[in-house]
Amino acid sequence: MKKVVIDPITRIEGHLRVEVEVDEDGVVQEAYVSGQLFRGIEIILKDRDPRDAGLMAGRICGVCTNSHFRGAITCVEDAYSLKIPKNAEIIRDLIAMALFIQDHVVHFYHLHSLDFVDVTSALSADPKATSKEAHKYAKKPFRNSHSHYEAVIEKLQNFVKAGKLGPFANAYWGHSDYKLTPEQNLIMISHYLEALKFQTNISKAVAIFGAKTPHPQTLVVGGVTSVADMLNPQRLNDYLFIIKEAKDFIERAYLPDAKLLATAYRDEIKVGLGRANGNFLSVGGYEFEGDQRLFCGGVIYNHDFSKIEDFDERKVTEEIDRAWYKGTPEENEVCYTDLNEDGTLKTAKNDDKYSWIKAPRYDGETMETGPLARVLVSYIKENKLIKPFVDEFLQETDLELLDLSSTVGRNVARAIETSYVCEYIFKLVSRMIQNIKYYDTDTWVKFDFNNLQKDTKGRAFLEVPRGVLCHFVKIKDAKIENFSVIAPTTWNATPKNFDSKRGAYEEALIGIKIQDTSKPLEVLKVIHSFDPCLACAVHVIDTNGKELGQYKIKTL
Template sequence: MSLKKIVIDPITRIEGHLRVEVEVDENNVVQDAWASGQLFRGIETILQGRDPRDAGLMAGRICGVCTNSHFRGAITCVEDAYSLKIPKNAEIIRDLMAMALFIQDHVVHFYHLHSLDYVDVTSALKADPKMTSKEAHKYHENPFRNSHAHYEETLKKLDTFVKSGKLGPFANGYWGHGAYKLSAEQNLILISHYLEALKFQTKISKAVAIFGAKTPHPQTLVVGGVTSVADMLNPQRVNDYLFIMKEAQEFIQRAYLPDAKLLAIVYRDEIKAGIGRANGNYMSSGGYSFEGERKLFSDGVIYKHDFENIQDFDPSKITEEVDRAWYDGSTPEQEVKYTDLNSDGSLKTAKNDDKYSWIKAPRYDKQPMETGPLARLLISYSKKNPLIISFVDEFLKETDLELIDLCTSVGRNAARAIESIYVCEYIFKIASELLQNIKYYDTDTWTKYSFETLETQTQGRAFLEVPRGMLSHFINIKDAKIQNYSVIAPTTWNATPKNFDGLRGAYEEGLIGLKIEDREKPLEVLRVIHSFDPCLACAVHVIDAKGKELAKYKTTNVAF
């Protein structure tokens, strides 16, 4: 059998630097795949020797998208190390910030990072505005901004882009590719919402900033709680947050969720064919409790798509290997051990001990796992979490799909949309809980402690469900300084290299068996990879570990 490699480097419309190589047979069917993180992780090195109370400020710089998630992960594992219990109000404020980030991330991912894998922009130019309005009513009784005038305005904007020759975000697409299936009117609906989502993300960012002081890189999270007590006690600030979230809920109900249904109906054949399905191992640490013991997300582990037998999540079963990542696994420090590419520029992957990625290989009970919105949905639904059941059932009924059908590229998009709508429901419940606490004079937002009296040698950990999946932070403290620090991000799990076990991670496994129509335009590969919402900045970072100067730049100030 004659095999040929297709290389996509870099994968665009993601956070960070990712290279994917697939090996296809004479029929262009993928037989093997390799996902390679292309920059070195180094934030853990920066943190060594620092004051544990500063961990959040630095870990929050791991990524420019997931800043709040890493900030919270860092301070939570420090609190775990020192057995500090934060006030309920502080937990609620942290959750309100996190939930706003969930919604922002999911909407931005679908429209601005992933939708153009399914939406043919040039086809939308041929749409009839009146027919577009009629088409939108198939997916919601009151579609978002569904008027002839609005669609005519959107067409004019697109036409201006095309005639100017400056396509901006719509440049370099595989327009006209045979894998596109949406009608001209369906394309126009999604392009319309693409443009509206640009406004949406600016508004939702303000919601995070209300309690975080700014975004990205919030400043109000501290070991022991939060510092935004003045915002919590200001009725106008809380009302501003709730108003933004109410607008977000409307957009999700009338645009995002209907668009996910549209996509699932049109691409039903690909869903039923299992396109993008990985190995069936799913994991969630659960969390976001309210009203006593109730949790937004259930914890658990699924093996091989067995939804009937959910195992308990056990952090002690997590390991992280480096056999096929660019590190020296023979040393406890796992020092950098980069190997050059092949002479033709391809990754070294021929042998079982070839290293080909900066991403380490986490395993749960020796198995690669998929984490993210789909994992949370499958586990929470299968464990009969009452908060999610009705949302999943409604989506499956309206699209005539089964639970297993969500375990696909299109299904991952559906899972995010479903998660977004029930996260909105949760936001108003916990905001109500916060207001009740204030009403009865509970205004604590910080647990007082004396750092000098805390243990000088200890360790802590944090497991959080964040937009892209399960995030874990680990800290070892010695002599009141950070001795070791480690982060395993969602993308580290999903984009794991094969390791010596030969087992593929979710990215690589999801590509196996994929039929590529045009080797020069591997749109199908992008669909699978983008469905995971890659964040390589969370999985790998760039820094010279020995403190060498990387580059020097000189700028000139110009007055305008």
């Protein structure tokens, strides 16, 4: 048995280490996924004013800032039983939905697409044949002129001639796992470059109601402060214009590219490459009309789509058997164990600790969460809002629902969700305009903090771009006594417990064949399909106790 170590896994947020054990044929027999960075945000939150929780929790990650800000604010509101105005909920949703769109597009093109796209192959593409190829996946392909593709090839050639490949450096070009034709590669690279512009524009939509991004400033306990933006027709028009442009890119580039991948990698999809254990978790959310929600909550076990359980928050637990902590999961008391002499993780024994990531469980089982889980749960629950989007994609690509549970399938689910969210946003704005029309302009509920409960606790369960986000707060003497976060990547990248149950990352790697262990592209492809965010998963310390700096804050 040979051990292959990838440290760090690149093109993700944070520090992730993967060790796989392969047999003589290069087939993965066991996998260990390790979060390599400890971040003590929950510890920093202790003894703080609960109203400041969002400002600090938002710093857990530089990508998921709004998600953690909202999670912290929401669980404090739950602790105090505060019901926020409808408009505040809508504005929070508008920020979140714009973030969904941004996150999914950025992940697909800039963090993951180069696992499928061979940039060097695109240099030999025929621009005219490329234009023809693009029409197989879209009626009106995005920027599909011969001259445009010629310009893209010239740009790539200039990278090569300069010897500075920039974002295309240090990859496994020419790897046998790449399956796209030169023309298909050129289509994807063209959209990769266009998505850079897309990323900038969609960020503006987040900032219109969030004041800025990353780290929005308009969310507060009790509602939002962006009432002036809500009442300004120009601000609403600016937001809608950006979303309309985003919708055009999604329908003419992103969705067609997902269809392209589903066609080119059909064999991998059908054998379930990258499939995990089939346990899916969604908490649902985002009110639409009446009892309708953008996403349904529910739990699926072992790919059994014939039955689905309702989500029960009482079944959520978190363990630290094989994570670098001791005591209880809430105490965050570190217990780091050194690596083996050869630099590999200590995993020989069932009680070896090997990750900073804690181990959340639902009713004792590891779960996969994220766009795939949301799409499957919502579809099986007959969500009338999302079902047509799924049916159309499956019909056009001749795929089945089970096929989505794969490496490429996760990307398909993410693209479907992005298209669905884009459609939903316009209806959300219409609802807010209707509220304003009938003189409902409240965005914050007034409360007297001094008269609120001094000892209480709250929780928040949210669906965010990467999956299920849980925030828990315990308040004593009007200050935070304990704060805990279970992020989507914590669910998916969980280490084994004493029960040896693999999490989604580890399970998805079992059985894949690595053609060249010095170039483990196959591993990268599987892991990247989950959109890992390690900053979220492990909440920096100097292990030698070195003083990093002293700061004095002057107060007025």
